[in-house]
């Protein structure tokens with residue numbers, strides 16, 4: 608099965624070593640600078656002495672709007688070539704985020720990204736970049752293969768002791784949940800209706816740093832305009 612057919616059948620594809628270790632290290636170094644400067648949405652109010660590790664290291668929203676390296680990652684030719692192969696059509700960028708997921712941080716309950724991005728027609732696609740090894744201990748991403756064939760589902764209240772978001776999708780029992788363990792530089796591409804989330808980081812000293820990009824097909828006529836402006840990729 609070719610890579611696009613795998614994506615269409617299962618709703619995700621993992622590309623090993625799409626970024627180099629050196630590229631990941633540069634992104635992490637820049638993320639630390641941005642965190643120090645507190646000039647990115649999400650970390651204006653980071654609190655160095657807070658008890659909750661997510662208040663010390665909040666996720667950073669849309670770093671590409673202020674940081675040239677983050678914009679370069681969103682427009683990275685290897686990433687763009689791969690995602691347009693999976694979509695089978697040209698795309699535009701809509702969002703970037705950096706998750707630190709520090710030791711002992713809560714996870715994010717199961718959801719579909721198109722609940723938020725509301726892409727029509729078709730769906731958004733995520734590139735979830737592992738900036739370091741991600742596994743069961745530090746809260747790797749969990750996905751429900753095949754669930755991208757569902758529509759956008761209702762979000763219901765969920766366990767606030769496990770997730771920093773307080774609503775979740777309840778997948779139909781036909782879907783099993785699979786943990787995606789990844790090495791630094793691997794990228795998980797997944798469909799905007801694929802159900803996914805993550806458990807808390809149980810480690811006492813390991814972060815789980817991730818750079819996440821969201822794209823939509825260029826021909827999308829409708830999407831959540833709160834994410835504007837769109838970014839041309841070529």
Ligand SMILES: O=C(O)CCC(=O)C(=O)O
Pocket residue numbers: 706714715720748803804805817819
């Ligand atoms: O990285 C995580 O723990 C969750 C990220 C996620 O679900 C998302 O970006 O939609």
